[in-house]
Amino acid sequence: MPAKCAINYPRYRFSESISSILLAGSRIEGSERRGVVIHVWKEERTTGEKRSSFSGKELTQVTSNSTDGYVIRVLKDGGMSSVQFTKQADAERAVRAAVENALLIARNIERPIRLAKTELVKDQFTPELREDPRQVSMEEKLELVRHYNDIPLGSDKIVTTSLSYQDVIREKYFINTEGTEIREDLVTTRLSGEITSKDGNLLQNVRVRAGGSDGFSTIRDQEDHLEERTRIAVDLLEARPVERGVYDCILNQSLSGVFTHEAFGHFSEADIIETLPAMREKMKIGSKLGSDVLSIVDDATLRGQTGFYKYDDEGTRVRRTELMKGGVLAGRLHSRRTAAEFGEAVSGHCVAEDYRYAPIVRMGTIFIEPGAHSLDDLLSMLGNGLYILDGKGGQTAGENFTFGAQYAYLVKGGKLSTMVRDINISGNLYQTLEDITAVGNDLVFSKVGGCGKGQMNIRSCYGSPHVLVKNVVIGGA
């Protein structure tokens, strides 16, 4: 399916509505216009969000919606502020509020806010898709989800499921007073849900995930995935709770990816450490923070990965960014504001969930670069410990992190033995970066993104090979 046919929104409408807001902005500024940078994002979701959800056997939701709105941001006299609004009639009020807020900030801060220079862009970009979800009927999508949902429900140990399919088509328009004008489409497909098994009073749940950024084909042929997840949910009813304690562990790709994103990645986001002086000192470029085997990159230019995009929501082209090289901190993720603040290169990582939010620094596709070892090598190197699989949510507070895992196997003498459940890992970022002692050769990326940092980013994804980590605290239950 050629991607070009996806553009069904005439360009002139874009220029009309969005330029009129810029005009409104400059009218308010009048002769003072010099030195004012106004950014306007408009986002139109023409096919919008289609969603069909099951809860157990029952279909709970089929919807298709389209919404739109604007974000305007003003930099004036060293203060910067943004306003998000939905009614075009509110444009003047929004610009006035943004200018007022920017001036209030300017008066109350010591160092004026600056934006790093970035190239001027005029571009329209639509991704190439393997099967455009807009060309697949609602009925067909529904049938496919129903078919997947029936797989776990076929097992008598499964009490309920929740499974939902969603495609989100974001049509983004960006324009600023520096002259940049961008139209980019982001097409995201995602199948996500949970399978719940039950035995007596014991409930276990396992996540289902599929999707991506390059079309509906990412949702097809998921039967094996559903069957595998069902088997794990059933097996977990027989698994023992893990005993709390300290273990040497192998983390599988998905779990290690969660660690990379949660524990390390967020502190590569310049806007997080910017206002934490002690952390900022510790995270200086050139600091040796991890073991020699550890290299971490964010590369949102990788086509086909869920994290793929071309321009961020400040109109900056996204760059492959090396974050850690052989354990040494090599770079970080920036907005134009933080790049200027840190005196570092722009990276194109300033992204908003949608028109309801001002953009903030986000990861695109973050991953640990693969090493030389097979999983068998890692198991022999581990000897005794735990092999932990698949993330189940996580959270960080500075150097401390906690995240859940779906299940694990006890490893004895390099061999997998009993399955265990209720795995929760807690640790210290710097200690863990040093404790990663070997990296596998089997890099895998997550299919479904999702990062909440005040706002959701369904495109932020992660990857990793298997890794061997010493001395991990497991909370148990």
Place this chain on the structure above:
Amino acid sequence: MERLLEIAKKACDRAEVYWNEYAYNPVSFEDAELHDVETKLQSGLSLRVIKDDKLGFAYTKNLIDREEVLRNALNSLKGGMKAEYSFPLTKEHPSLDTYDPSIERLSSKTMVEECDRVCQYLRSRTDGEITSTAFTYTETVRVINTEGTDLTMRSSTYGIYGGAVYPGSASGIFRGYLWKRFEKFPDSLLNEIVDLYKSSFRVVTPKGGTMRAMFMPNAMLAFNWRILSGTSSKSVFEKSSPIADKLGKKIFDEKLTVYDDPLDDKFPGARSFDDEGVKTDRLTVVEKGVLKSFYYDLNYANKLNAEPTGHGYRTTDWGGDAITCRPVPALAHMHIRPGDKSFSDLVGSIDRGVIVEGALGAHSGNIPNGDYSVGLSPGLYVEKGEIVGRVKDVMVAGNIYDTLTRVAALGKTLYPTFSGRWVPILLVENASVATR
């Protein structure tokens, strides 16, 4: 709105339009300096239609094309979602004092000055990295349906929080509060931040094991989420509630009472009708440890052959943009009844234990089953009734249907938590604590 309802009525058996408009103005300080001032103005509506006992749903931000919204809603009927209920006719409902007009005159400048005061107060008394955020939130909700219901409510909320972060950690002591209008951040809360921060600056490494654990307001999420899951009619219907057959039975310690009070307009966000136009009322969920009731929206009340309790809210576990969400059962005004102990009484009663000031990973793990396993962030260690210092890499884990049968005591002060639920400090016996 009315016209949309009219054209929807022609095409369906029953219809409902929900309208939501809000303005949100936050100001934030990071490292004791002004960081951001923002404004958010959002509005939109969602349409529910019922035809042949099937439900259709659609929403939009800008009502440019009524026909398109209706078409989207009619299209979603194809999903065949059952809706064997009708929308309510609600005429009489209590009038509540939810809106304080002074909120409109509260400028961002005043909030900047208040946050600055909070930052200076904390900075001069601690060596932490200081943050503070204040905001105003005004919301108008209107529900109309083809049964003749037409309800509108307007509310105002002002909130502020401040915190001292341990340098290098991004973890710290935070306190906040919510009102219907601007109020000065109370000294009692500021001093709580200062006292806890100071008493916990030294890092200690105690041994793990079974001990008393005191869950502070910010850590109560670990319990709230699991209580909300277990007592929801949705979980009961889906057979994912382990207490589905425990009505009238004791599930928690008798010191624990959980109720929902949407009508108490001392607190911001009080509601006399829910997002489906059902009249609300006070509901006791757990009384002295005994499970009294589940909470229902129209849909799950119908499925479980129960009366709706006025708990249909357009939200998700994470909050979310109301117009885009279909109503689900939500205990939106949950309270845990406070006890009679002061903070120092509670600490004094601990021979050996931890204070869970923040719970990392409260939203992870097997929530339906009641399992929790959270990192202490931060966590404090107590010995012989005194706070000894702060702990790192420590987790506390268990299952609420076990842990909450051993409530030792509850604090006497109510604190606001995420989503406007109010809780006291909770002290439990024999918690399982893991250390590195």
